[in-house]
Amino acid sequence: MTVDSYLFCPKDPSEYVARFTTESAAVSSLIETQPLDTAVPTCGDWDLAALVTHVGWVYRWAAVALRTAAMPERGAVSRPDSPDELHDWFTTSATDALDALHSVDPSAPTWHPFQPPQLAGFWLRRLTHETTIHLLDAQLTCSMTPDIDAGMASDGIDEYLTVALPRVLSGEGVTAPTTTLHIHCTDVDGEWLIVPSADGLVITREHAKGDAALRGPAAALFAGLWGRQEAANEIDIAGDADVAASWLAIGGN
Structure with a gap:
């Protein structure tokens, strides 16, 4: 990566x-x-x-x-x-x-x-x-409403993409998507483009077009990327919905 x-x-x-x-x-x-x-x-x-x-x-x-x-x-x-x-x-x-x-x-x-x-x-x-x-x-x-600071959530997205995601994708039986994904926080700074390559993921922090895009509050994007869709209903998807779903399905523990 x-x-x-x-x-x-x-x-x-x-x-x-x-x-x-x-x-x-x-x-x-x-x-x-x-x-x-x-x-x-x-x-x-x-x-x-x-x-x-x-x-x-x-x-x-x-x-x-x-x-x-x-x-x-x-x-x-x-x-x-x-x-x-x-x-x-x-x-x-x-x-x-x-x-x-x-x-x-x-x-x-x-x-x-x-x-x-x-x-x-x-x-x-x-x-x-x-x-x-x-x-x-x-x-x-416990039926409580999570309250994640937006700035820390944006940093959490970055940490997920650069640290957790590569490890999840290296697991046995896990197949990495071959499509590109753009992620865009709408409430604080934070944009990323994920491009799969022969050497793993290439992640750039930029505004760029992908096969699909996830847009929304940083806390919702953080939750959604980790696979916690129950807290991610504010995410808007642009482009290919199947591509977005394939990335959101990866999650992690």
Whole structure:
């Protein structure tokens, strides 16, 4: 995959820290107020307990990768022994991830399973958007209306396209579309063109014509690209609707 430029944190790092702190606390609050066996409609067969365990596990896994600069060994990351432990386990997971982010120089080496350079600064942005999309899952599960900052959602779209999407498309049995797609935020800055090539995706941040275009508020586009169509009904499609549908069907967890 190639992109026209790549920055680990296009926004000030303090914005990611603030968003991570606020949204991980919101997830923690839901654990205390909602039945943990509630099915999560946007995440296959997961219930709320499985969703929260996944997010907390990612936090702990990233913290180990940050501190050791290596792929965490099997068994290095614990899971809660019972639902009664989930709240405290998750809260500790978020604190541990934030402590690791603060304690490691962003230019230090790390390990992660994505394409960008193996540098510690990668993790702050990745964990922030991981939290945002799964808080959205939890809020939809609990019949709450997600409230995603438009500027952060635009950054989340960029992170999805340049980080998450290539990994999803590398999965077994996943076929990448051969068509081009233009994405255009209507409420904040943010435009991208996706062009498949023999070497993977070529992503440019520009106003350009694709076989199809997705236009709408950044939060709706962010949700839709991640496959959360329940929060993406404000997206307008131009051009070939089948092309747009093929890209929106990819999603991700």
